[in-house]
Amino acid sequence: MSMVPFPFEPTRAAGLSRLADYAPRTGRHYAANRNTDEGAGERGNVSMLSPYLRFRMISEEEVLQTVL
Numbered sequence: 151m152s153m154v155p156f157p158f159e160p161t162r163a164a165g166l167s168r169l170a171d172y173a174p175r176t177g178r179h180y181a182a183n184r185n186t187d188e189g190a191g192e193r194g195n196v197s198m199l200s201p202y203l204r205f206r207m208i209s210e211e212e213v214l215q216t217v218l
Contacts, residue, residue, distance in 0.1 A: 158201050165202030169216055172197045176217040 158164075176197075184196065202208045 160201075160205065160207070162202075162207045165199065165207040166212075168197070168199060168202065169208060169213060172199065173216050 180197075197213075199208065199213065203210065203213070
């Protein structure tokens with residue numbers, strides 16, 4: 151059984167909201183911090199979009215359009 155280490159609201163709206171919140175931290179911030187483990191409660195260095203992408207609530211194309 152896998153656990154999601156953050157509150158996961160399984161809706162498209164929640165996925166789009168998480169993407170919008172994360173978009174300003176892409177680019178240099180992500181590149182500089184992506185391999186850093188800041189602990190379970192501190193995940194600002196990664197997008198946490200995986201479950202939304204995995205269950206197709208948002209698409210890779212939407213992520214790319216947002217960050218580019």
